[in-house]
Amino acid sequence: MKKILFPLSCSLYFLLFSFQATAQLKIDKENVKQYGFSQEKLIILDSVMRSYVDNKDFSAIQTAIVKNGKIIHFDNYGYSEISSKKPLDENDIFRIASMTKPIVSVALMMLYEEGKFKLDDPLYKFIPEFKNMTVKKGKKEKPIKNHIKVIDILRHSAGFGFKGPEGYRKSIGMNLEEFVKESIKTPLSYEPGTQWRYSYSTDICGYLVEVLSGLTLDKFLKTRIFDPLKMNDTFFELPKEKINRFTTLYNKEKNGELNVFDSPSESPFTDNVTLFSGAGGLLSTTSDYLIFCQMLLDGGVYNDMRLIKSSTLDLMLEDHADGLKYKGFVFGKKKGFGLGFEVVNKTDTKFGSKGTYGWGGMFGTYYRIDPVENMIFIYMTQSFETYKLKLADKFRDLVYDSILE
Template sequence: MHVNSPMPLASPEAAGMSGAALARIDAHLKQNYIDAGRFPGTQLLIYRRGQIVHRAVQGLADVERQIAIKDDTIFRIYSMTKPITSVAFMMLVEQGLVALDEPVHKYIPEWKDLGVFQAGITPPFMTRPPARPMLIIDLLRHTSGLTYGFQQRTNVDAAYRAQKIGEIEKAGTLQSMIYDLGRIPLEFSPGDAWNYSVSTDVVGYLVEKISGMAFEQFLQRRIFDPLGMVDTGFFVPAAKAHRLAACYAADGKGGMILQDDPTTSSFLSPPSLVSGGGGLCSTAADYLLFCRALLNGGEFGGVRLLGPKTLALMTSNHLPGGRDLTQLSKSLFSEATYAGVGFGLGFSVTIDPAQTMIPGSAGEYAWGGAATTSFWIDPTEQLIAIFMTQLLPSSAYPVRRELRTMVYSAITESNL
């Protein structure tokens, strides 16, 4: 028996949505992704005006063993960990323990002299001093100059791959990652560009250092336990192992191959590196509790994570000059489209829906994970959408764009 039992399903029409249009989404996913052999199975949860109006599970959690996806299937949410880590950090900001405009080297002294890459293929690289120090806010909005090795764009991310920094299969510890990053130059001077990176892993390290509590314990005590997120954590305990989905990889031919067997997965035991950037497993029901707290101005069920003004700050566009990602991104990979989309403190933020060419609202915020999980929250429409599957990489198919289009087209009464 789970503490987090599913909410009852409400009539879509009572919440200003079309049940027939929502059913079309299920048919689309089944025909184009599950029956086509692209995805093993899917879970979709739509919440609007205080009620769950659509909850659908289709296909398999484990193709090899023919185990169906259920409401309580546990997924690797990868980078959907980032918003949770960012909220945890902002809880410390609210306590007056740290400020966004402080230099990162105040807390990581060994990074004080980090240079910006100029030339070289292995250490020691040729570097130049940054125009300004890396600030805490640079970590939260991915303007830090850090990167991910899988970008495969520069000699810097090649150095990340050599040290196995930010890999899907985590290596080392948070402390060893901080040490290794201190020996590799920055891609660019902090604030000059946006680049998807291990920045949020560093945020997790800072949560640990500033709070004096292990990062995973902080999340458990301050977020998961209070909200009743009973199935969210950095590993899946033995008693729940049968609920962990298999993870697949797109084979480049419209099919998929097994990437992580749930019976032998590294997610079945506590990791040595607790990744605030991509380490969590969760369920759609658990993640909805977190999203409901955000949609409700930082509070849910009598539990306040953040004040509404802090949340408003987090979900504003923080890219320098008010620009969008097309104007500032150096990244070859991201969990968001770029045009009309900025970045806040842990989320992508829609600035101008017309530029995205997808229905939506200004102020909508979102993110996704490497295995094609995703969520978005639209305060204007009082809408939350959570999508779960397990297929790497998330860029294999345009399913997020399709879901946004179809979910918004199901709205019959707009709050605008």
């Protein structure tokens, strides 16, 4: 495909403006060596990431690395919309899918700090419908032995399964309360507190935020997280005046063609959104999400403003899945799961330094935060292909390979 990357100095100028307009993250791409990175290796990283676009695995990709609070690397390549050959812009808006989960988990833990609940509290204490749950045992349903606790919905051990895009499309028009109460009419897949199985349980976290705060989830996130951090391009429903910045989501067919799965003009994200999905409903930009990540990396503080205690984040980053049987995703012995994040819990791994954490989204988004390296790295695409291609593994390896020894 024709290369449409803006000249790097121009590209970084616009991104710098975006960050300064939101939360003052600074760009310093001229001195990557002083931050411990090889410029030559970063060029290789760009080349590899762009090759996926040239091979038509997806339409575009945006990558960034933040080191010591400075953006030392940013690359923007491909088309936001293929048929019109509209270039991807630095400020374009992406469906971040499950990268919503860490934000909503932080929101719920803000209420934990206020004494609204304890992690071991039974969920039915706040949502009575959870008191008489059943679990599927073969072809039969039986009453659960273990009541679902709040910690279970944060660490994916509550007994629920996974809902994909089509499952949510069937729920368009519901609000979060209706969605949760309808979903739990189905028997649980396993006994709560015994397995780790990736699920939609962060939707229940979102509903619990509503119950405990008295605010709808969108308003809570806006007032407690997005407005303080000036994350002005993160929301559940795309404002009409920003539709020209909304990327197209593609699905690669068997014939190799990229077909539109969700277009800005017909997207459910643009029309009267009522289901504020805590599991995957947010839209955001690379710059906005980096601000959220920097707040986490700095122990809950951003621009001298504290959103959450560092001790609470430390609690969230413990491996709370230790001892659970894993189903679905298999992390192995070197990674675990905290309260909203995957966490590297061993040294000497290919997954990053011990304590590295983050998550990704099924529409092609991914980030990791490495406290040892004081580093954040992220990419944004809009494609289902990234998991098949193991793009996250490739990107992570290239980032670490770019660090000078």
